[in-house]
Amino acid sequence: MKQPPVPVKPWPESDPAVDALVTEVIGRVADKWTMLVLEVLADHSELRFTQISRLVPDVSQKMLTQTLRQMERDGLVVRTVFPVVPPRVEYRLTDLGLSLGAAFCGVWRWAEENLRRIEAARAEFDARQKR
Amino acid sequence: MKQPPVPVKPWPESDPAVDALVTEVIGRVADKWTMLVLEVLADHSELRFTQISRLVPDVSQKMLTQTLRQMERDGLVVRTVFPVVPPRVEYRLTDLGLSLGAAFCGVWRWAEENLRRIEAARAEFDARQKR
């Protein structure tokens, strides 16, 4: 049985204006810290600032604040401030944030499943460069 | 049969070592230019350097070269050099590259479908900041 020449056509359309916006959104959303925060929030459903900072390895306080602010601005997380001392701030994903997590799940699994292949390709490429 | 409490659990495991590698791979692969090149190559199946540069808006020659090299190193594209003058170099996606395109399709569609929601969230957030 012959397979179709192109098994998957990933992107259905190509409106340049929409493309630019989509690219910008993906660029922001595909950020390293955003994805890691998305992961821990998807796992724990609600977390305080310091809890997130402990769960996301090597994130600086500055980057975490910045990332959470952007995610809040984009409607991915809600930030709840409890007027107590010491302050208590909780973060949780919105439905939009959850749906993004689901969408990214495919990429995450792809990366997991193909780690070896990528490492092998890199090793072979690097070996060829040395010659 | 009882369904699990969390409707979607995006990430099945959490091995910190694998996590770090996956994060690194995603970080590289989720790059702006990589995604755009992936898109045009998925649409055209094989392209020359200048053709890609015309199809990807605003990409500099430096970034395009760099992106293509990384993609080649990661085993996402194959680079074929024809020994003629003037030089002719063709790029096409590998199966790995195609499968990545398919995985990213979910994120791409998510971004398209939720553009409005994100813009609305941003507008509301910005309006609240001004007060």
Added chain:
DNA sequence: CGGAATCCATAACGATACTG
């Protein structure tokens, strides 16, 4: 044509100090 090499501006990020 398809790059490589260089220079340079700026954006990104980490570390530190301070605050309600």
Added chain:
DNA sequence: CAGTATCGTTATGGATTCCG
């Protein structure tokens, strides 16, 4: 606790020039 503000460094990307 959950940030904000500032500073210094590093990484990134554009523009330009040159080459087989």
